[in-house]
Amino acid sequence: MAMQRTLSIIKPDATRRNLTGEINARFEKAGLRIVAQRRIQLSRAQAEAFYAVHKERPFYNDLCNFMTSGPVVVQALEGEDAIAQNRKVMGATNPAEAEAGTIRKDFAESIEANSVHGSDAPETAAQEIAFFFAGVDIVG
Numbered sequence: 001m002a003m004q005r006t007l008s009i010i011k012p013d014a015t016r017r018n019l020t021g022e023i024n025a026r027f028e029k030a031g032l033r034i035v036a037q038r039r040i041q042l043s044r045a046q047a048e049a050f051y052a053v054h055k056e057r058p059f060y061n062d063l064c065n066f067m068t069s070g071p072v073v074v075q076a077l078e079g080e081d082a083i084a085q086n087r088k089v090m091g092a093t094n095p096a097e098a099e100a101g102t103i104r105k106d107f108a109e110s111i112e113a114n115s116v117h118g119s120d121a122p123e124t125a126a127q128e129i130a131f132f133f134a135g136v137d138i139v140g
């Protein structure tokens with residue numbers, strides 16, 4: 001399996017509860033390397049642009065409110081099959097459906113406040129990494 005990079009976000013519900021280190025430990029134990037990382041406050045415009053794919057969904061406005069409700073940690077993760085591997089470590093979108101031992105099962109508060117974001121395909125991973133990081137910011 002090829003080496004890949006994926007974009008991860010530790011969401012405001014998790015930064016509020018000081019879970020950045022615990023979540024990063026899950027990534028590292030799963031063989032994912034944090035090759036770029038920055039803690040930021042998303043602007044409304046940034047949240048809307050990042051989640052533009054969900055613009056027509058009923059939860060879009062609430063999601064943008066939530067994602068701007070506190071700091072987030074944006075990160076690029078690198079590893080073998082990193083996109084799928086990260087989504088496995090994250091667990092299902094809805095924590096009620098997430099497998100035992102996943103980040104969302106253990107930490108998510110709700111289907112919206114579900115602690116982490118992870119890219120879902122190579123094309124979106126490349127776009128989402130470029131949304132937050134310049135090439136020189138990523139050190140593998």
Ligand code: ATP
Nearest residue numbers: 054059063092093111112113114116117118119120
């Ligand atoms: P993410 O893109 O954040 O990694 P995902 O790919 O598992 O999550 P998506 O379907 O892309 O899920 O939804 C993006 C985000 O929108 C979810 O992570 C969650 O925060 C929110 N969301 C998704 N479905 C709902 C819903 N039914 N009600 C409220 N919020 C939702």
Ligand code: MG
Nearest residue numbers: 117118119120
């Ligand atoms: Mg998604």
